[in-house]
Amino acid sequence: xxxxxxxxxxxxxxxxxxxxAEHMYDWVATVxxxxxxxxxxxxxxxxxxxxxxxxxxxxxQLALPNGHVVAPDTYNRLFTMHGTTMVFLLGMPxxxxxxxxxxxxxxxxxxxAFPRLNAFGFWIFLFGGFLLxxxxxxxxGLYGAGSAPDVGWFAYxxxxxxxxxxGHSTDYWAxxxxxxxxxxxxxxINVIATTxxxxxxxxxxxRMPMFVWVMLIDSWLILVAFPPLTAAQIMLLLDRYLGANFxxxxxxxxxxLWQHLFWIFGHPEVYILIFPAFxxxxxxxxxxxxxxxxGRPAMVGAVVAIGFISLGVWAHHMFAVGMTSYANSxxxxxxxxxxxxxxxxxxxxxxxxxxxxxxxxTPMLFCCGFLLxxxxxxxxxxxxxxxxxxxxxxxxxxxxGHFHFTLAEGLVFGIFAGLYYWFPKxxxxxxxEKLGKWHFWLFVIGVNLTFIPMHFAGILGMPxxxxxxxxxxxxxxxxxxxxxxxxxQAIAVAIYVWNVVHSAIKGEPAGDDxxxxxxxxxxxxxxxxxxxxxxxxxxxxxxxxxxxxHPHDPDWKYE
Amino acid sequence: MADALDLTADALTLExxxxxxxxxxxxxxxxxxxxxxxxxxxVAVYLVYIGASxxxxxxxxxxxxPILATVCLLSSSLTIVxxxxxxxxxxxxxxxxWWLVTIVLGLYFLFDTGMEWKKLIYVDHLTISTNLFGTTxxxxxxxxxxxxxxxMIFLLLVIGVNLLGFPIETQKRRVKFLSWYWHFVDAVWVIVFTVVYIISTx
Ligand SMILES: [Cu+2]
Numbered sequence: 195x196x197x198x199x200x201x202x203x204x205x206x207x208x209x210x211x212x213x214x215a216e217h218m219y220d221w222v223a224t225v226x227x228x229x230x231x232x233x234x235x236x237x238x239x240x241x242x243x244x245x246x247x248x249x250x251x252x253x254x255q256l257a258l259p260n261g262h263v264v265a266p267d268t269y270n271r272l273f274t275m276h277g278t279t280m281v282f283l284l285g286m287p288x289x290x291x292x293x294x295x296x297x298x299x300x301x302x303x304x305x306x307a308f309p310r311l312n313a314f315g316f317w318i319f320l321f322g323g324f325l326l327x328x329x330x331x332x333x334x335g336l337y338g339a340g341s342a343p344d345v346g347w348f349a350y351x352x353x354x355x356x357x358x359x360x361g362h363s364t365d366y367w368a369x370x371x372x373x374x375x376x377x378x379x380x381x382x383i384n385v386i387a388t389t390x391x392x393x394x395x396x397x398x399x400x401r402m403p404m405f406v407w408v409m410l411i412d413s414w415l416i417l418v419a420f421p422p423l424t425a426a427q428i429m430l431l432l433d434r435y436l437g438a439n440f441x442x443x444x445x446x447x448x449x450x451l452w453q454h455l456f457w458i459f460g461h462p463e464v465y466i467l468i469f470p471a472f473x474x475x476x477x478x479x480x481x482x483x484x485x486x487x488x489g490r491p492a493m494v495g496a497v498v499a500i501g502f503i504s505l506g507v508w509a510h511h512m513f514a515v516g517m518t519s520y521a522n523s524x525x526x527x528x529x530x531x532x533x534x535x536x537x538x539x540x541x542x543x544x545x546x547x548x549x550x551x552x553x554x555x556t557p558m559l560f561c562c563g564f565l566l567x568x569x570x571x572x573x574x575x576x577x578x579x580x581x582x583x584x585x586x587x588x589x590x591x592x593x594x595g596h597f598h599f600t601l602a603e604g605l606v607f608g609i610f611a612g613l614y615y616w617f618p619k620x621x622x623x624x625x626x627e628k629l630g631k632w633h634f635w636l637f638v639i640g641v642n643l644t645f646i647p648m649h650f651a652g653i654l655g656m657p658x659x660x661x662x663x664x665x666x667x668x669x670x671x672x673x674x675x676x677x678x679x680x681x682x683q684a685i686a687v688a689i690y691v692w693n694v695v696h697s698a699i700k701g702e703p704a705g706d707d708x709x710x711x712x713x714x715x716x717x718x719x720x721x722x723x724x725x726x727x728x729x730x731x732x733x734x735x736x737x738x739x740x741x742x743x744h745p746h747d748p749d750w751k752y753e
Numbered sequence: 754m755a756d757a758l759d760l761t762a763d764a765l766t767l768e769x770x771x772x773x774x775x776x777x778x779x780x781x782x783x784x785x786x787x788x789x790x791x792x793x794x795x796v797a798v799y800l801v802y803i804g805a806s807x808x809x810x811x812x813x814x815x816x817x818x819p820i821l822a823t824v825c826l827l828s829s830s831l832t833i834v835x836x837x838x839x840x841x842x843x844x845x846x847x848x849x850x851w852w853l854v855t856i857v858l859g860l861y862f863l864f865d866t867g868m869e870w871k872k873l874i875y876v877d878h879l880t881i882s883t884n885l886f887g888t889t890x891x892x893x894x895x896x897x898x899x900x901x902x903x904x905m906i907f908l909l910l911v912i913g914v915n916l917l918g919f920p921i922e923t924q925k926r927r928v929k930f931l932s933w934y935w936h937f938v939d940a941v942w943v944i945v946f947t948v949v950y951i952i953s954t955x
Binding site: 436732 | 764765767768775783787790791794805806807882889892
């Protein structure tokens with residue numbers, strides 16, 4: 195195989211007498227996929243904390259009617275930065291981080307296909323994040339106090355045009371996302387090339403772990419969904435700087451065009467964000483049920499189907515814009531269609547658990563949480579896919595509740611499952627199971643207390659993005675309980691952070707294979723050496739470690 | 754544990770016969786796919802805005818079909834293949850000649866675009882802010898021209914390091930990828946040409 199560039203044994207560097215500077219240099223200059231993966235995940239979690247604090251401020255403002263915690267324009271900046279950060283600086287680096295760390299290990303490779311491109315992708319992503327946050331200092335130029343973007347995370351035209359958005363905050367928004375998007379595309383190309391080219395002997399596409407399959411399709415979605423966004427951002431910057439007329443309604447431009455371009459990106463983006471959770475569930479549930487995944491070909495088929503159908507549903511975000519009834523019907527129908535493969539996946543995960551020896555350790559708890567919460571999110575999604583229903587609830591708190599159910603409960607539950615599951619692999623130590631359970635239960639209570647009431651506030655007519663409201667409209671109870679829920683979530687995340695920091699330093703040594711795993715990452719040491727495997731593995735089935743541990747009853751006899 | 758992963762004779766055969774696609778090839782193919790989507794977006798926006806300009810000038814009044822430049826750019830796709838062919842046979846002199854011809858053809862295309870823009874700006878007073886035609890024309894043609902420029906930089910880099918004595922025979926794979934990128938840029942021009950100079954001037 196033509197994929198190994200360096201000799202298997204590298205000169206050992208004496209790590210003992212390394213000072214702070216040497217360690218820093220090691221991390222900054224690294225091209226190791228595991229270190230880059232960890233840096234992606236850690237920076238994602240830092241942005242999670244920042245955007246989470248913003249969410250707490252928002253919730254505090256809305257806890258009671260006539261709130262005075264922040265001024266209206268500060269509130270606009272808060273929800274814009276919260277949304278932008280969560281999507282582009284939390285969700286996207288998690289995609290890149292998990293695929294970086296795990297894909298080479300799972301397919302038996304020594305690194306990604308293009309290690310230096312990989313390092314470039316991470317640093318350009320981080321620079322994009324800094325660019326966005328620099329707007330707090332530079333948003334009004336040097337002559338004014340700082341101002342972050344305040345146009346909402348989907349930044350509808352013509353609000354973003356120069357006459358309506360003075361200063362540079364919108365420019366930082368566009369530039370930050372273009373720049374971090376370049377990093378995302380670089381990492382997606384890398385994942386695809388790695389998956390196709392660096393699979394170890396015997397690792398055919400049909401034997402590839404489900405995780406790798408899902409991340410492969412995820413990378414495909416990134417490559418077709420990000421360019422329209424980049425194009426739209428370039429057009430916006432041309433409008434703002436060179437006086438172009440793309441979204442300038444006074445000169446014949448179309449504000450609706452922005453909506454189309456944004457959601458052509460925006461809907462696949464929802465799947466790009468949720469796919470890591472799908473990938474993680476497909477690994478964790480079989481291990482903790484002691485059963486191979488149910489209906490593997492159907493699972494792969496469903497992911498591939500989502501990878502294509504989700505490209506044709508974007509205008510369900512635009513039912514209220516006044517499209518033709520043909521367009522409305524088409525996008526309502528295609529949106530319901532994409533629910534079918536998603537349903538197949540939920541069915542197959544449940545069927546994997548059915549009759550298995552289910553072991554409710556923390557990762558598995560989060561998977562079960564995901565299944566229940568994501569089911570509800572999917573059902574409210576189908577409700578919103580019905581165009582006339584959407585007309586009633588468009589831009590209301592019902593929509594806010596719905597997409598937080600998919601992302602905050604779907605994505606984040608899946609991510610936590612993965613973070614607990616691979617924690618022993620990444621650090622070599624075991625997390626604290628008791629704290630993990632506390633985290634899970636507090637989180638379940640917190641998210642449901644936050645986001646279920648939002649649906650009711652929405653049905654009662656509360657529009658999204660209002661910075662305060664008057665008493666007596668029936669929203670107080672729902673808003674107050676949402677705020678309580680948000681603080682419970684914050685406590686749960688604080689427990690998680692403590693668990694990670696404490697266990698990474700003082701946790702029990704976990705051993706190389708604490709879960710009795712079946713995929714190749716458990717075949718190497720914890721944490722894995724820089725070269726991953728002393729000898730490239732040779733596999734004959736989709737559960738190579740099962741074959742190894744059960745030489746008398748290997749999988750490949752039945753495949 | 755890793756070396757316990759079976760190394761029976763059977764596994765060794767499997768290892769020896771195992772083949773996967775070249776990673777550079779996969780990478781460049783998917784780079785071209787994602788770039789295509791970027792162009793597709795700009796082309797779609799151009800098509801949507803045909804006839805949407807509130808004021809003139811309009812495409813049919815000011816655009817002149819750049820036949821010569823188009824012929825140059827498209828034939829540069831052939832000359833780069835000739836250069837690759839020569840490199841494959843280690844005829845470095847031939848390679849250099851065809852490579853330089855490719856560069857000259859590409860440079861003429863860029864020069865022609867520059868002259869066209871100069872005429873449009875100074876004679877016809879069409880800028881990116883004049884109307885929607887100007888907006889979409891300059892952004893689409895400019896996006897393409899910027900890709901030609903990037904390709905040109907790499908073409909110059911290859912011949913530059915080669916003339917400075919770097920053995921280009923060792924870089925056949927990378928030359929091949931650059932040539933694919935160049936073909937892609939040319940193919941995009943066929944679409945841009947059709948959309949801008951044929952469809953929108955009718
Ligand atoms: Cu959507």
